[in-house]
Amino acid sequence: MxxxxxxxxxxxxxxxxxxxxxxxxxxxxxxxxxxxxxxxxxxxxxxxxxxxxxxxxxxxxxxxxxxxxxxxxxxxxxxxxxxxxxxxxxxxxxxxxxxxxxxPDGASAVDAVALVRSGLVAYGALHAARPEPGDSALVTAAASGAGHLALQLAGLRGARRVVAAVSDAGKADFVRTLGADDVVTYDAGSWGEPVDYVLDAVGGALLKPAVAALAPHGRLVAYSSGGGTVEAYDLLVGAKSVIGFQMALIARGRPQTYERWRTELWELFLTGALKPxxxxxxxxxxxxxxxxxxxxxxxxxxxxxxx
The missing domain is CATH 3.90.180.10 (Medium-chain alcohol dehydrogenases, catalytic domain)
Structure with a gap:
């Protein structure tokens, strides 16, 4: 082979x-x-x-x-x-x-690799954010394999406004077709009106503007392999929080949750609600x-x- x-x-x-x-x-x-x-x-x-x-x-x-x-x-x-x-x-x-x-029948192998692992990561990160209907959300790496699914899932979970953060303004049309209400680039001086939660797949230097984008009591879910540091004072002044998420811990430690999320993802795909x-x-x-x-x-x- x-x-x-x-x-x-x-x-x-x-x-x-x-x-x-x-x-x-x-x-x-x-x-x-x-x-x-x-x-x-x-x-x-x-x-x-x-x-x-x-x-x-x-x-x-x-x-x-x-x-x-x-x-x-x-x-x-x-x-x-x-x-x-x-x-x-x-x-x-x-x-x-x-x-x-x-x-399942009705899905190709390409559909499966585009949906399952990236979708589980996006689904789990969103779950960690504890979203409430009417919340506003910001998704970094919003055009990526996991990010473009997180963007759609935030809308499906009732976000009133979803902001897509991308590396290049040329990706704006793509993320808008998936439901982004607003688009910002990483190098923008401001990411606009503060949001209730951020799903961050980038890390590193992007953590500081991601925390700054949070409204008071906002939640940042970090699920990137990119590392980075958050200043405690930046959290303190707005009563903000940072939550780490890793899918491997769910797969190993909570297999029933892992299976339930996987089943729900396939249901969203097969009904056409989620489009990898x-x-x-x-x-x-x-x-x-x-x-x-x-x-x-x-x-x-x-x-x-x-x-």
């Missing part, structure tokens, strides 16, 4: 395609013939920043072709999606049943181009590899 790998940290240029044996599923694992693989900012960052090479994992979707020992509830030929922690940029990948879920957007579908050998799109903040929606 073909697999994307790299041997030292760097930009997209360090990725290369190699031949590798098809892996055998271990206990509790499914061997999946990958039809779609999601490209995420955390993986792109790790390629550039991690001290040692990592297996390029992430969301996959495809057909089950073999079962590991002890697997129940799945059969060969099933269509599944889920998060892999080993090699995912490949023709075949190993998916543990704890991280797997069926792809795919920026582009790249062949496996074009993984470097896919990473370059993410690094350049050029994507409008989800970036997907299609083996």
């Amino acid at each position: 073909r697999r994307v790998r790299y041997e030292h940290s760097g930009g997209p240029e360090v990725l290369f395609l190699e031949e590798a044996p098809v892996p055998a599923p271990g206990p509790g694992e499914l061997l999946v013939r990958a039809e779609a693989v999601g490209v995420t900012l955390p993986v792109v960052r790790k390629v550039r920043e991690a001290p040692e090479p990592i297996a390029l994992g992430g969301e996959i979707a495809g057909e089950v072709v073999a079962l590991g020992e002890g697997v129940t509830g799945y059969a060969t030929g099933d269509r599944v999606t889920g998060l892999v922690f080993g090699h995912g940029y490949a023709d075949y990948a190993l998916l543990h049943t704890a991280m797997a879920s069926p792809v 957007v795919v920026h582009g579908e790249f062949a496996l050998e074009d993984a470097a181009r896919a990473h370059a799109v993410i690094e350049g903040r050029a994507n409008l929606g989800k970036v997907v590899l299609v083996p």
